[in-house]
Amino acid sequence: MSKAKGYLGAAVTLFIIWYALATLLNTRALPTPVSALSDFFRLLPGDLPWHFAVSLYRVGLSIILGVLLALPAGLILGREESIDRFFAPLIFILYPIPKVVFLPILLLLLGLGNLSKIVLITVIVFFQILVTTRDAAREIPNQTVLSMKSLGATGWHIYKHVVYPASLPKMFTALRIAAGTAIAVLFFAESFATQDGLGYFIVDAWSRINYPDMFGGIMAMAIMGIIIYELLDLIERRLCPWTKL
Amino acid sequence: MSEVELREVGVDYKSLGRTVTAIDGIDLKIPDGDALSIIGPSGCGKSTLLYALSGLIRPTRGSIKINGGELSGQRRETALILQDYGLFPWNTVFDNAALGLRVRHVHKDEINAEVEKILRRLGLWDMRDRYPAQLSGGQRQRVAIARSLALNPDLLLMDEPFSSLDALTREELQNTVLEIWRERNLNGKNSSNGGSGVEPLTIVLVTHSIEEAAFLGKRIAVMGMDPGRVIKMVGNNGMGEVEYRNTSAFYNRCAGLRGILKDGAKEVVGVE
Ligand SMILES: Nc1ncnc2c1ncn2[C@@H]1O[C@H](COP(=O)(O)OP(=O)(O)OP(=O)(O)O)[C@@H](O)[C@H]1O
Ligand SMILES: [Mg+2]
Numbered sequence: 001m002s003k004a005k006g007y008l009g010a011a012v013t014l015f016i017i018w019y020a021l022a023t024l025l026n027t028r029a030l031p032t033p034v035s036a037l038s039d040f041f042r043l044l045p046g047d048l049p050w051h052f053a054v055s056l057y058r059v060g061l062s063i064i065l066g067v068l069l070a071l072p073a074g075l076i077l078g079r080e081e082s083i084d085r086f087f088a089p090l091i092f093i094l095y096p097i098p099k100v101v102f103l104p105i106l107l108l109l110l111g112l113g114n115l116s117k118i119v120l121i122t123v124i125v126f127f128q129i130l131v132t133t134r135d136a137a138r139e140i141p142n143q144t145v146l147s148m149k150s151l152g153a154t155g156w157h158i159y160k161h162v163v164y165p166a167s168l169p170k171m172f173t174a175l176r177i178a179a180g181t182a183i184a185v186l187f188f189a190e191s192f193a194t195q196d197g198l199g200y201f202i203v204d205a206w207s208r209i210n211y212p213d214m215f216g217g218i219m220a221m222a223i224m225g226i227i228i229y230e231l232l233d234l235i236e237r238r239l240c241p242w243t244k245l
Numbered sequence: 246m247s248e249v250e251l252r253e254v255g256v257d258y259k260s261l262g263r264t265v266t267a268i269d270g271i272d273l274k275i276p277d278g279d280a281l282s283i284i285g286p287s288g289c290g291k292s293t294l295l296y297a298l299s300g301l302i303r304p305t306r307g308s309i310k311i312n313g314g315e316l317s318g319q320r321r322e323t324a325l326i327l328q329d330y331g332l333f334p335w336n337t338v339f340d341n342a343a344l345g346l347r348v349r350h351v352h353k354d355e356i357n358a359e360v361e362k363i364l365r366r367l368g369l370w371d372m373r374d375r376y377p378a379q380l381s382g383g384q385r386q387r388v389a390i391a392r393s394l395a396l397n398p399d400l401l402l403m404d405e406p407f408s409s410l411d412a413l414t415r416e417e418l419q420n421t422v423l424e425i426w427r428e429r430n431l432n433g434k435n436s437s438n439g440g441s442g443v444e445p446l447t448i449v450l451v452t453h454s455i456e457e458a459a460f461l462g463k464r465i466a467v468m469g470m471d472p473g474r475v476i477k478m479v480g481n482n483g484m485g486e487v488e489y490r491n492t493s494a495f496y497n498r499c500a501g502l503r504g505i506l507k508d509g510a511k512e513v514v515g516v517e
Contacts, residue, residue: 143327150299150325151345151396161344165335242335242376 066125078137278445282462290473324393
């Protein structure tokens, strides 16, 4: 079964359940999928694409930044015990704290624009990727490293040929989970003191009791999720072909 | 050339604050072009000895000299084959075989030529784009051999390279190793392998298998435990032909080795 067919099947199933629920409840707060879809297309010529783009930019950039910072840091912590001994306690103190509690401080320090949101999501992605890649790098069997060393590899080569590829599949697993969290936090961050982004769009429509607009925004959010997951899948297949045999 | 001399070599491991003496007092001379098998009970320090020979670990005591020079770190001309972790699942057959040369910054054209030659020699050329997960165990160990041969070593160290293979595949690969060793060492005497100017290849093979030790070892070092040391050196001049496996001399050699291993075990029981 092709991927497109898979998505179509999932959408149909979802719409049937949704339709049944909407007719059963018969409330304005839950329109039928048919009217939500027509509202979604009605919104396309308007502001919705702009809010969509803003959100995708924020979450996309945050994911990229988070990975670029966390991947090398995690690999180094996982392999260099002397550095890890210093940083590990720090990470374990910070990791369980829900990072959204820093939103007020970030808004205060970095303003209400893109920066505060991007920093917040970057930090969240950073910690999830950091902890996973650190563990993945630690778990590489000593024999694997010895075998690389026996070929004459040192320092940088061991990272490039062993530590990085060995940890990459686990990094992608963590990244998928982190992407979900990132979108949820984005919604939260965009629902305060902002005039753009899907979070704003949905909460604004909600406050105006404009349920058709609200569901249009929710659909846009789902589409953003699909785009991010599909992109991650594509990149993973390019970078880790050996895991998909 | 590779002439190896170990003198009073000992290795201690520190684990959880305790010092474990893995091997001690190992005196061993490995002449150029030798085929040395090392056999002994599990935990007697065979891998440790091999790692020390490869320069991956530094002996705690004693000295290892190669061609008269004290071994410090790894030599370019030493190759090591490990049992299970040797190949990298993220590299294709070709990339696995090329890895050692890439790390050594050999020119790309030279790598391609060298790797192609060796993959063809080992019957792996058609599988060059496959990943290790797409190979049988025997093919994987063939790639491991290809990778170490690509380095053009004069000293080839193998740590139980075939122990996870079925009996027939194991024998097939043992034959391959024997052939490679013969090509590199008997070309003066054997006109059918007429490559001139080929340097001798010294092989040191660690194994659990008495048959493997007897088939691939011109000399066999039998090790004992606590501390790990060589308890007996056995000459095995009959080796060198694939048919050796089917001779009575081979059976007798294996029986002899079995006896020595049993006596070694008894000796340890007697001490304690
Ligand atoms: N990194 C290590 N730290 C502590 N002790 C070790 C370490 N590596 C090996 N040892 C110990 O040193 C001894 C020799 O180990 P080694 O791996 O060399 O044995 P071996 O003869 O290769 O065994 P096997 O046949 O099972 O592979 C064993 O007692 C082992 O527990
Ligand atoms: Mg061993």
